[in-house]
Amino acid sequence: MIQLDAGYCSSVTVLENHELTVLDPRTDEVVGRVPIASPERCDEAVASARRAASGWARTPAAERGAALHAAAAAVREAADELAALNSRETGKPVDDARGGVDAGVGTLVQYAELGPVHRGRSLHGAWAATDLMIPEPRGVVAVLTPWNDPVAVAAGLIGAALATGNTVVHKPSERCPQTGRRFAELVAAHLPPGVLEIVDGDGAVGAGLAGAPVDVVAHVGSSATGRAIAEACARTGARALLENGGNDPLVVDADVDPGWAAAQAALGSFANAGQICVSVERIYVHACVADAFLDALVQEAGRWADRIGPLVDRAHRRHVHGHVAGALDGGARALTGGAIPDGPGAFYPPTVLIGCVPDMAVMSEETFGPVAPVRVVPDFGTALREGGDGRYGLAATVLTADMEHAQRAWRELPVGTVKVNDVFGGAPGGASEPRGISGTGFGFGPELLDEMTAVKVVHLGVC
Incomplete structure (x- = not known):
């Protein structure tokens, strides 16, 4: 199995009973204990997302957009709860944390609107034929998100994946597992079973997902972890979508x-x-x-x-x-x-x-x-x-x-x-491609919808 780091060392203690213990960085007090997902649970989550993939891909894009609108409304209603959780787990000031939640809501709404108008192209072929370039969902997307802006980043990656007809297995950062899980639960409540699965854990769980039979691994975090994910994806054939460290x-x-x-x-x-x-x-x-x-x-x-x-x-x-x-x-x-x-x-x-x-x-x-x-x-x-x-x-x-x-x-x-x-x-909507070891692919904006889809060329001739 590949080894993924947790950024700059783990912020949590992994106990013998397979739990993450999260400490308040202001006071060193325990603010939560979260069970680490077993390898069997991770396999089950991937398999569940795979079973749901066909039905979600066939769901009309407008219905997928409506589900994201409903999810955005639920997150908006829970904004104070999410901001307080984020502040307790990471030390982020509550107002800043609330700003991240608001940004996440806006991003979910953005992809709810952009998803139904994401389109392909027609080509100029023979008079008697029809030639098309059609974007299709890639399948199952493993989303590994960071602790420094957990709601906004997760909303972008999960929102774009769902809007384009993919299913998702989400692992929040072990530094804010309660925030990440609560956000994902709010979104999942408006989706069919299996469309958004959630697993908790440390770098070992992330490594398992990166090497699992998924179609995309989308990761925001350290460059060392990004390199390990890229190597895993090279072996499995999954697409690696990475925004990693910077030295701006x-x-x-x-x-x-x-x-x-x-x-x-x-x-x-x-x-x-x-x-x-x-x-x-x-x-x-x-x-x-x-x-x-x-x-x-x-x-x-x-x-x-x-x-x-x-x-x-x-x-x-x-x-x-x-x-x-x-x-x-x-x-x-x-x-x-x-x-x-x-x-x-x-x-x-x-x-x-x-x-x-x-x-x-x-x-x-x-x-x-x-x-x-x-x-x-x-x-x-x-x-x-x-x-x-x-x-x-x-x-x-x-x-x-x-x-x-x-x-x-x-x-x-x-x-x-x-x-x-x-x-x-x-x-708003600006998207760029990182250079060097800072990552690969578009992680924001309308271009993220392109990253989450594969283009199929169709030639319809006559006999």
């Missing part, structure tokens, strides 16, 4: 207001304690604005100190602090933060590092915490070149008033998403 750069050009740039950098680095897929992971600032930018960024870190929640657990805090400590040992300096606080929970302060160099883990790997490592560069070209280096290719942000520099940035940066002058900006 932020470039601060010479012509921007340093205070505004620092506010953008702080938002990108510290929101949700840096635990967002497209968080800012490293900062390249032009030397001529560096001093003013750093002074403002330290002030911003102070403002964020009382606004962010804890990291998801102490294991992840050890990962984050390991990157920071390695940078400090390598000659970097902490202008603020950089130390594990006393007391319960998995809190970590907003941290600003200066004197960072490319080979430090905090610059070359995904830290996924409230850390802003800064590298001062002599010019915009150096910032683009260093920002584009590395194995990851999820997203990047550039702050500049120079239209030529903006044009260069989106042309030259080898990432799936380039944001100019807005660290979390973007229109």
Whole structure:
């Protein structure tokens, strides 16, 4: 069996009686115990989804859309419950968690509307023939979702799969199993039996699903897990749809207001304690604005100190602090933060590092915490070149008033998403393809419907 990691070490304790124990990252108190699905239960879930696949595929698309509309309404009704569960399991502030639920509701509604209008093409063949390209559901989709935005991400992958006539086996993250299960139960209540199956567990359960006889494995999480899933899919023939780690750069050009740039950098680095897929992971600032930018960024870190929640657990805090400590040992300096606080929970302060160099883990790997490592560069070209280096290719942000520099940035940066002058900006429905080890395939927007379907060419001739 392949081995899947759990991100940055498990946030839960696997007990001898095969349970996940989830701790509140604010207080270290137990907030839930969830049984781990046995291999037999996982096999049963896949087999049940397979049995339901034909009937769900034949269900008219408008009826599938109506079911998703009903599911979205149920999730909306339970938004406060889901947000509270999410906050207790992961430490995410309740308002942020509620925002993720609202986003998930919107996504379910989006796919409820897009599914019935997802279409194929007609081709121009012989006069007496009809030639078509028809999208068909791929079959059974294994959906493995993360802890940092569990409802919104699950709503996208599950919603697109169901809207196009696939059935789903969903494994929520072991870091928020109660949130993930409750969301999936709300959706499943509006579907025929077997169309959405739910299994709970750790990386071993995810590994079992990745190697099971399914047709798609859709995963959002770490790059190491994504590589293991890709290898499993290469053996089984399943399609791998992956959004994995990022090491997103932020470039601060010479012509921007340093205070505004620092506010953008702080938002990108510290929101949700840096635990967002497209968080800012490293900062390249032009030397001529560096001093003013750093002074403002330290002030911003102070403002964020009382606004962010804890990291998801102490294991992840050890990962984050390991990157920071390695940078400090390598000659970097902490202008603020950089130390594990006393007391319960998995809190970590907003941290600003200066004197960072490319080979430090905090610059070359995904830290996924409230850390802003800064590298001062002599010019915009150096910032683009260093920002584009590395194995990851999820997203990047550039702050500049120079239209030529903006044009260069989106042309030259080898990432799936380039944001100019807005660290979390973007229109609804936008979809991109990650580059490098950050994943493969479209994970959002109308294009996700294409990922969930296979095109069949049909030639109807006459005899």
